[in-house]
Amino acid sequence: MRRSLLVIGIVLPLLAACHHGRVAPVPDPVAELAKARAEFRGGDYEGALTTFRRLTYELGPTEAGMADVRFHLAECYFQTGDRVEAAHEFRQVADQYPTSDFAPLALLRAGDANVRLWKDPELDPSYGETALATYQELVGRYPGTSAAARAQLHAQQLKEWFSQKTYKNGMFYFKRRAFDSGIIYFKDVIANYPGTERVPDALMRLVESYHIIGYTDELKETCAHLRRFFPQTPGLDKSCPADSSAATPS
Numbered sequence: 001m002r003r004s005l006l007v008i009g010i011v012l013p014l015l016a017a018c019h020h021g022r023v024a025p026v027p028d029p030v031a032e033l034a035k036a037r038a039e040f041r042g043g044d045y046e047g048a049l050t051t052f053r054r055l056t057y058e059l060g061p062t063e064a065g066m067a068d069v070r071f072h073l074a075e076c077y078f079q080t081g082d083r084v085e086a087a088h089e090f091r092q093v094a095d096q097y098p099t100s101d102f103a104p105l106a107l108l109r110a111g112d113a114n115v116r117l118w119k120d121p122e123l124d125p126s127y128g129e130t131a132l133a134t135y136q137e138l139v140g141r142y143p144g145t146s147a148a149a150r151a152q153l154h155a156q157q158l159k160e161w162f163s164q165k166t167y168k169n170g171m172f173y174f175k176r177r178a179f180d181s182g183i184i185y186f187k188d189v190i191a192n193y194p195g196t197e198r199v200p201d202a203l204m205r206l207v208e209s210y211h212i213i214g215y216t217d218e219l220k221e222t223c224a225h226l227r228r229f230f231p232q233t234p235g236l237d238k239s240c241p242a243d244s245s246a247a248t249p250s
Contacts, residue, residue, distance in 0.1 A: 036072065128162070170182045
């Protein structure tokens with residue numbers, strides 16, 4: 001009996017000690033955020049991703065620093081190659097914390113993530129279109145910011161590509177003498193991608209198409225537009241002489 005009591009007296013304290021050892025300390029969000037930032041700066045994006053994700057549960061959605069946490073969580077997704085999740089998280093930062101300093105940059109990075117997802121632009125332009133719309137939204141929502149200035153450059157690059165692609169589609173029909181179909185694409189270049197390099201070319205192809213199919217009024221109007229806005233276009237004097245009704249394709 002005495003031996004049993006002795007064993008119980010030894011085991012119970014050990015069990016108590018083990019029990020207390022299993023109690024996890026309450027996380028300190030400030031320390032966790034410092035850890036996550038250090039991991040991120042050190043290039044340990046996987047480790048930072050885990051810590052930032054944990055912080056999204058430990059901090060309330062309205063607490064100071066949550067925009068910071070969510071933005072860097074999105075950046076970790078981006079850096080580790082999960083561009084779909086990155087685009088989603090960046091969008092959430094911009095929409096849920098629109099007055100934070102992170103909102104403009106989050107929209108910029110959302111656009112960047114969609115550009116990186118654009119693996120087959122010739123067949124599926126949807127990611128490129130989303131990126132362009134996001135960059136344009138950024139310029140509209142946060143004009144004058146450095147993020148908006150960068151977005152304008154990215155947007156112009158995308159517009160140039162879309163303009164080129166649309167022009168090529170028009171030329172596909174133009175070369176096959178399906179002029180009405182080609183005209184649709186050339187007009188699309190002019191209307192949707194103003195300021196791109198292909199606009200004068202698209203106008204010249206319209207001139208040639210109108211001349212061939214006998215659209216006299218449209219020919220005169222397009223020649224007048226070219227002379228006013230693109231007077232240095234090669235072949236303009238031949239395709240659009242003073243009497244545009246007599247214009248001949250270059």
